[in-house]
Amino acid sequence: MTVVPDLARPLVDGFGRQHRDLRISVTDRCNFRCTYCMPAEGMVWHPRDHLLTFEEIERVARLAVERFGFDSIRLTGGEPTVRSRLPVLVAKLSALGVDLALTTNGSTLESMAYDLHQAGLDRINISLDSLRADRFAELTRRHELPKVLGGIRAAVAAGFDPVKVNVVVVRGVNDDEIVDFARFGRNEGVTVRFIEFMPLDADHRWSQASVVPSAAIVAAIGAVFPLERLTRGSDPAERHRYLDGHGEIGVIGTVSEPFCSSCDRVRLTADGQLRACLFATDETDLRALLRAGATDDALADALAATVAGKWAGHGITQVGFTRPARSMSEIGG
Ligand code: SF4
Numbered sequence: 001m002t003v004v005p006d007l008a009r010p011l012v013d014g015f016g017r018q019h020r021d022l023r024i025s026v027t028d029r030c031n032f033r034c035t036y037c038m039p040a041e042g043m044v045w046h047p048r049d050h051l052l053t054f055e056e057i058e059r060v061a062r063l064a065v066e067r068f069g070f071d072s073i074r075l076t077g078g079e080p081t082v083r084s085r086l087p088v089l090v091a092k093l094s095a096l097g098v099d100l101a102l103t104t105n106g107s108t109l110e111s112m113a114y115d116l117h118q119a120g121l122d123r124i125n126i127s128l129d130s131l132r133a134d135r136f137a138e139l140t141r142r143h144e145l146p147k148v149l150g151g152i153r154a155a156v157a158a159g160f161d162p163v164k165v166n167v168v169v170v171r172g173v174n175d176d177e178i179v180d181f182a183r184f185g186r187n188e189g190v191t192v193r194f195i196e197f198m199p200l201d202a203d204h205r206w207s208q209a210s211v212v213p214s215a216a217i218v219a220a221i222g223a224v225f226p227l228e229r230l231t232r233g234s235d236p237a238e239r240h241r242y243l244d245g246h247g248e249i250g251v252i253g254t255v256s257e258p259f260c261s262s263c264d265r266v267r268l269t270a271d272g273q274l275r276a277c278l279f280a281t282d283e284t285d286l287r288a289l290l291r292a293g294a295t296d297d298a299l300a301d302a303l304a305a306t307v308a309g310k311w312a313g314h315g316i317t318q319v320g321f322t323r324p325a326r327s328m329s330e331i332g333g
Contacts, residue, residue: 008069011303013276013310015261021072022064023267024057025332026089030079032105033141034129036168036201038329040141043202050091050271054085056290058092060268060299065096067300072099076332080269081108087119094120103127103166103333107144109151124155125164125193126189127333130174131184139174152190163190164250166333169212170197178212182221186246193237193250198280199316202327206208208317214238214253260313266306269331274303276310278331 006323011019028046030038052060064070080086081104099122106126128148130136136145165185169175178194185192187311194217199206218240221227227240227285230248234261237250249318253259260277267275272287284306289299315321324331 008065008067011068011070011307015310015312017261017263017310019068019264019266019307020062020070021074021265022070023074023076023265023332024061025076025078025268025270025330026057026080026086027051027078028270028330029081029082030077030105030150031082031107031142032079032144035139035141035203036170036197036206038202038327043327043329046271050287052268052270052272052287052290054089054092056272056287057089057268058096059290059296060286060303061093061098062096063296063300064303065098068303070098072101074101074103074333076103078329078332079105079107081112086112087115090116090119090121094122099123099169101125104120104151105140106148106151106155110147110154110269111153113154113160117158117160121160123162124160124286125166126152126155127166127168127171128131128152129168131177131180135174135177140329152188156189162247165192166195167189167192168195168197169217171210171212176210178217179222179224182225182249186242187227187251189247191248191250193252195252196255198278198328199321199323200328200331202329204323207264208255211255213256214251215256218249254314255316258313263313266303267301267331269326274306274323275331276306277314279314279316280311281322281324 033040033042080102092255100120101123102121103125129139133145137143152163169179181192194215197206197211222255226243228243230239230241236252239248239250241248273283274286275283284302286302
């Protein structure tokens with residue numbers, strides 16, 4: 001349970017949304033080359049000294065907790081497990097008493113799951129977009145499906161509960177596996193979360209036509225395994241439980257059913273930029289402040305100012321929507 005320090009005051013934006021969830025990208029690097037995320041040749045990686053150090057990350061996180069009562073942190077990438085000594089950072093952040101989660105492609109979990117759990121990680125989401133080896137290789141440009149499946153089982157064995165599997169559904173690419181993934185989740189005892197395709201792909205091939213709406217995903221699964229909708233908090237996922245008691249699924253309808261009105265998240269990129277929204281087109285350079293010797297007050301003010309200026313929502317389906325300059329791998333989920 002998170003203890004909210006006495007100093008803490010709620011960080012509320014202009015739309016009355018209290019922010020309490022910090023998403024931290026610990027690296028822009030990845031060992032996969034997912035087609036909807038980055039080009040085959042990869043990206044031009046940030047020089048290592050541009051990445052925030054563990055101490056800098058911990059300082060920003062501590063301020064978010066102590067000054068504003070943040071109670072959850074999610075570590076993302078690129079692929080966070082390619083950042084060396086990650087369990088050390090997990091232990092530092094876990095000591096802040098927050099709910100600590102990680103999103104990973106699962107390829108290293110067979111060797112890392114136990115250490116991450118021991119270091120204090122509470123929750124884990126594993127990205128997997130196909131259960132077919134050939135299609136997996138096509139989508140990720142890597143032949144690593146067995147490793148990822150092994151990683152999922154290692155996460156369950158390490159004691160993570162629930163283990164969540166994130167599936168980005170793209171029309172005409174993997175939408176014919178929706179029910180297969182539901183069955184996989186039921187058989188493996190993991191929660192599958194289906195995510196609508198978002199305009200954050202490095203190749204800019206996203207179109208509204210490539211989006212499978214969350215309602216259609218729920219309908220496809222419900223036709224085979226009857227579902228009941230559960231109440232929703234500020235979690236991006238709309239949850240549905242199986243009526244026969246075999247667990248639940250989640251759907252994240254960013255495009256068709258935006259949930260920006262209950263958004264409680266800010267993001268810190270691996271190179272120290274603070275983003276009020278996943279689709280933000282402007283950022284606050286916290287790294288410059290950190291390395292210029294800024295005080296805790298100055299950093300807290302920068303965090304507060306970023307949230308104060310936050311827009312109502314992404315506006316993806318509206319005329320004039322501008323994609324962020326960064327792709328998903330440079331922001332983190
Ligand atoms: S799109 Fe932006 S405002 Fe909407 S839920 Fe995501 S981060 Fe929040």
